Amino acid sequence: MTYRALTREILTFLAGTGYALLDGFLPPQYPEAKLARLLLGMDRKRPRAAAKHTLSSTLHRLKKRGLVTCARHKTNAHMQWKITKKGRVFLGRISAFEKESYDLVPEDGIVRIVTFDIPEKIRGKRDWLREQLFACGYHLLQRSVFTGTRPLPDTFIRRADDMKIGRYLHIASLTQTGTMKTSGR
Secondary structure, eight states: OOHHHHHHHHHHHHHHHSEEEHHHHSOTTOGGGHHHHHHTTOOTTSOOHHHHHHHHHHHHHHHHTTSEEEEEOSSSSOEEEEEOHHHHHHHHHHHHHHOOOOOOOOOOSOEEEEEEOOOGGGHHHHHHHHHHHHHTTOEEEETTEEEESSOOOHHHHHHHHHTTOGGGEEEEEESOOOOOOOOOO
16 A cells, blocks of 8 residues: 555544544454454564554654644554644545546447656655546556557546646657568577
């Protein structure tokens, strides 16, 4: 799970529950949580310190950014996590940023290639673009090359222009496709 996805999940969980203890994310009594607890190193029988560190590090980074607060739980040594007002605003922004829905037109059989070269400093927009291309039914050919057989929705193009990434985005249609033949040398 990426840091951004983990951040979104943690903030969504805290926004829905009000507060949580670390064990509250994946309660030990639920069989559905057993595998996740094992992978995150929360199962005492098989500790995985690196995975647990990832979850704790994410929580502490969120605390440092002011998106969550933390306090010791009164009855034991567990940390109690809460989402802050700033965290709720941030969650609303990333939710609106990621939840684009498009009215997709039917496939027309014309192969389209979408390429992009978005700078590292605006990586979040690059990740958004990849997610949206998948949502439009396009397939990954390489990390910054996608193919699809339907036109991209106008709302997608306008959103990319609004985000000021249109200049990094190139779309081409292919009229003929094929495979190179070798002469058998």
